[in-house]
Amino acid sequence: MAEKEISKAVIARLPRYYRYLGELMEDGVERISSNDLSVRMRVTASQIRQDLNNFGGFGQQGYGYNVKYLYTEIAKILGIDRQHSLIIIGAGNLGQAIANYANFEKRGFLIKGMFDINPRLIGLVVRGIEIRSVDDLEQFVKDNDVQIAALTIPKTKAPEIADRLVKAGIKAIWNFAHTDLSVPDDVVVENVHLSESLMRLSYRVCSMQDKTGQEE
């Protein structure tokens, strides 16, 4: 089926295309050329065409790209045309922030459950989702055919929970813990290391100061 491998860089850009196309749809725009889109998105038109061509000719010469069609095609490629069941482990602020973000459900990510070790939180209901004890984790994952687990817990607990999730048959881990997880090859780990993001920002702030403040 999948003949040629799509590069990571291309995949990383697709969600952004998807977002812009969604906005264009809301504005009632029916078609768009790679040139117009490149101006809006501040990337080269060449890159847009090259990227989209990885998945076959979505565009038409002399016409451009059909916004609605391209939007749904990208959704298919990203796999957000179907539904994914998700659980959140760690019902702190970050876990609750994710639970409360309504758009995830619109994109087909159904939050099936939340888990925590804190007895005070267990039993509480966030956005219609009950917070359960992590003791029930394995059973819940199996019973509800959960694909994705968001890990919003301290780094010390993360490896153990990850192991348990893998054994319970989870497909992917959305990892917010500040550590690397080692899992089998067929389990996907997507890291969101906020502290690293903040450090990159710090670097850029400092190098900007060096650049602008070099006259003295």
Place this chain on the structure above:
Amino acid sequence: MAEKEISKAVIARLPRYYRYLGELMEDGVERISSNDLSVRMRVTASQIRQDLNNFGGFGQQGYGYNVKYLYTEIAKILGIDRQHSLIIIGAGNLGQAIANYANFEKRGFLIKGMFDINPRLIGLVVRGIEIRSVDDLEQFVKDNDVQIAALTIPKTKAPEIADRLVKAGIKAIWNFAHTDLSVPDDVVVENVHLSESLMRLSYRVCSMQDKTGQEE
């Protein structure tokens, strides 16, 4: 001063080196070779040496790298040896999650204030930080010499707030809103688009299924 430009790819890897070196320090390790580190971090030793050499010879032949020295040097490069003042705009779950994460303060990111438009939240105190009205934003930024603003607000409000921050003299925006911000060249924007991260995860889950489930 800064003769050669450091590539983005190298900078992106530095925080991860920093994290591993910190753990080595905690374990009391005094020195490490690029080979040993490469095994732990699952990258090539060549890449580690190449990366570190961008900033001058931190290592010594026959000895390796001094963990403590390298740790502090990377901190200098990333600019986390000095202090940055930070405010959080949007005191919802995500904003509070950031405020509650103690390690940021350890890295020199001082949270000076939090802001919201919700009258119910204004006046509350989170981790010793009072939540203020966004009306006071400009004045606060100027009075407290705030460098960085974390934007944890809905995308509809983000552009307006970003403009106001820029006018007030902010140096960098840590943007969690699901939109791109347009700011002058000398203002840094670091995006954390969680929905895009989740879509990339979705793609990888689906392509994993294609790979493993192709026997039928």
Place this chain on the structure above:
DNA sequence: CATTATTTTATCACGCAGTTATAATGGTAA
């Protein structure tokens, strides 16, 4: 203490992948 073997970095060079630019093709619209 001199000498040699070993360790390990710094530097160089190559190849591949990702990006941008150009040429060729086909559709649109007047």
Place this chain on the structure above:
DNA sequence: TTACCATTATAACTGCGTGATAAAATAATG
């Protein structure tokens, strides 16, 4: 039917990652 537009396909370029080699320091040995 023709001029124009915008894609697809191809080519050139740039930059990143990897492996190989030379240089330098450490550790071992007599």
